[in-house]
Amino acid sequence: MKEVYIAYFDFMGFKEFILNNENEVLIRRMGHIFRDIEVCLGQGKYQEPSNGVLLADISKSKLNCLNISDTVLFWTNGCDFEALQELLNVAYEFNWREIGYNFPLRGALVKGEIKEVSGKNTNSEGGSYSVQCLYGKGLVLAHDIAEAQEWAGTIIDKSIINDLKKEINGIEYLESLAVKYQVPFKNDENHEFYVFKLKKGIITDEALKNVLEAVEKVFSQDNKSIDKKSVQLKINNTKDFIINTKNTY
Template identity: 40%
Template sequence: MGKYIAYFDYLGYQKFIENCEPARLRERIGHLLRDIEVAMGDGQYSLSPRGHLIADISTSRINCLAISDTVIFSTQDDSIESLREILKVAKKFNFQSIFFNMPVRGVIVYDQYEMISSQTKNPQGSVYSANMIYGKGLVYAHVKAESLNWAGTVVDDSVINKIGEFGDVDESLRPYAKIYPIPYKVEPYIRNEYALRLLEDNQSEASIKNMSNNVVDSFSRDNKPTDNERVQTLTNNTLEFLRSHLE
């Protein structure tokens, strides 16, 4: 049985690590983890043992593995309910990252994927942490995400084909995604596919302008350089998609 996989890479993560002091790194890593948990919590919160308000992920059916600059959400089965949940989580995570944290590029696929995760500490205080992920879906998602030429998330044809088995594709994806000419680094350089919405359509010029400033800030946050052609291309392609929400 296949599973739905939402695979994300943070853009500029290496420069973020290189250009920030340890205290800042620890603070910002906390922000990244917070946004992962908020996306999984679907607006639910609880008090931590220390009395802090934190995202409540106790009812989430989505698995998540965060390793360095990669975040992977996955479902436990291939039901329509699981698809809706991972689309909701991925959309929230994509939105929060691009506008307010650190830009991501991502892809949602349907394929084989397994995860083994455990951690133990021996009497000497040494930690053995096993986080192994495998399956053809993992390789496919990684390759496709690497080829994207923007900050944004694509819904792969493997998901489209799976939806077609039990319902109308456009009706199922309309709350989460829209057709858009996605920019790639490899041929074909433009592909008409579903992309997760950043906003609802029919936005005002003022709203798009404000959110565009957020995108630019997100690319430069944490002392990340923005004066090279690669970053400018990623930023401009992301802003172009944002403007499509005016329509």
């Protein structure tokens, strides 16, 4: 096991998305998720265009990433401040890209222990045995924090905050990406955490209106139902966050 920083994201409504769409739509929309992962890892860097296609350049990223069905994981190779900064930047961008434009999610950033096992063997009969497994107490912590939330958003756990406090301007750096907020949880309780802002630049009433409409659209697109009371609660909690923190952008 090794101690690292982990960003855990879980898509909401993913089962309904799979069941309510044809294969062509699923393949296209999953391609959008893969694109966003690569763009975030590239952090504004792109390869030379080829046949009119522009691809993110992830060759300089020091992060690891694993996407399994409705879960996306990013993690560092250690616990140095430079690695944490990259993880914060990538996770911040992935959070607002998905919630604002692509797919509703909830997430958590934590510090904890994990173990990665990866490999594939193919025999002479054409059968194969593949392992792509990430496990450990750090992953359990991130999963529990993410699953407990009753909105679309991402919490930065106190294990991350404690390390940022040890760095000069560490909290100041975080506050360019995150804000303290009373996060709604499934047990009808609210607890204050640092959470990612959804996007910089909400400075006018028209911009706010557009962001709120975009959030509801993302919850409902791909033939996902928003009629259930539980889904409406998540949408309203997400909108409340945007409205109540609009002056922090």
